[in-house]
Amino acid sequence: xxxxxxxxxxxxxxxxxxxxxxxxxxxxxxxxxxxxxxxxxxxxxxxxxxxxxxxxxxxxxxxxxxxxxxxxxxxxxxxxxxxxxxxxxxxxxxxxxxxxxxxxxxxxxxxxxxxxxxxxxxxxxxxxxxxxxxxxxxxxxxxxxxxxxxxxxxxxxxxxxxxxxxxxxxxxxxxxxxxxxxxxxxxxxxxxxxxxxxxxxxxxxxxxxxxxxxxxxxxxxxxxxxxxxxxxxxxxxxxxxxxxxxxxxxxxxxxxxxxxxxxxxxxxxxxxxxxxxxxxxxxxxxxxxxxxxxxxxxxxx
Ligand SMILES: [Zn+2]
Numbered sequence: 012x013x014x015x016x017x018x019x020x021x022x023x024x025x026x027x028x029x030x031x032x033x034x035x036x037x038x039x040x041x042x043x044x045x046x047x048x049x050x051x052x053x054x055x056x057x058x059x060x061x062x063x064x065x066x067x068x069x070x071x072x073x074x075x076x077x078x079x080x081x082x083x084x085x086x087x088x089x090x091x092x093x094x095x096x097x098x099x100x101x102x103x104x105x106x107x108x109x110x111x112x113x114x115x116x117x118x119x120x121x122x123x124x125x126x127x128x129x130x131x132x133x134x135x136x137x138x139x140x141x142x143x144x145x146x147x148x149x150x151x152x153x154x155x156x157x158x159x160x161x162x163x164x165x166x167x168x169x170x171x172x173x174x175x176x177x178x179x180x181x182x183x184x185x186x187x188x189x190x191x192x193x194x195x196x197x198x199x200x201x202x203x204x205x206x207x208x209x210x211x212x213x214x215x216x217x218x219x220x221x222x223x224x225x226x227x228x229x230x231x232x233x234x235x236x237x238x239x240x241x242x243x244x245x246x247x248x249x250x251x252x253x254x255x256x257x258x259x260x261x262x263x264x265x266x267x268x269x270x271x272x273x274x275x276x277x278x279x280x281x282x283x284x285x286x287x288x289x290x291x292x293x294x295x296x297x298x299x300x301x302x303x304x305x306x307x308x309x310x311x312x
Pocket of ligand 1: 056060080081083084
């Protein structure tokens, strides 16, 4: 029963993620062009016909339209459902991790690892007690752990944002070769401010500690950019340092500098070979891989 309830909840979170993906497609397409995100409403770039509300359903609409505009039959890129699918997967992964009693937030960045371990064990014990005797609902008291759960949920939002931000930067970079500075600033500032706010509200000691992580991640981004200084075009050095810092922030103590150097090295090599910028997409892949890795680690602990 509990498993079915959790599965339905994760399903809803995944649908929410897909809806975000649908919006991010609009961001990826319109922000670099300096267009409004709201008007004009979604329309076919070929014939200008407005997308009907029921054809706006993430992922599925592309399938039942068979990848073509309903009006002029112009092909619709598979990129749209692909981005929606990736966002759906991020939401499902982070949601499932939280609800399963674990959390995705990268162990090195937790406020207090023991606190989350306690929270996880209490959650498991309470669910087991409830399953043994559903009438004994009084055993489901999370009082001491609700605060930790709130922090875990808030932190998962921050990490999901970091993953989504890297995804948006990655696709804009792929399309345009560079990312608008406003988008880079927004994408790196929100996770950083979000995390520091959660820390400030919960634990001042941890805040000071994490400021160290923040400093280290910015340092890693800048240092790694210096390593590839000559290979990077002048216009992209600031962006690369910012994206590197975002990665360093996520990786935390897990070898931020090494991680950034490897990622930037691969991205620089790809750029030399193909002329494409893949810095953002590599960061997204890395955050995603870290999230999967940590979920598996937490689940099998
Ligand atoms: Zn059309």
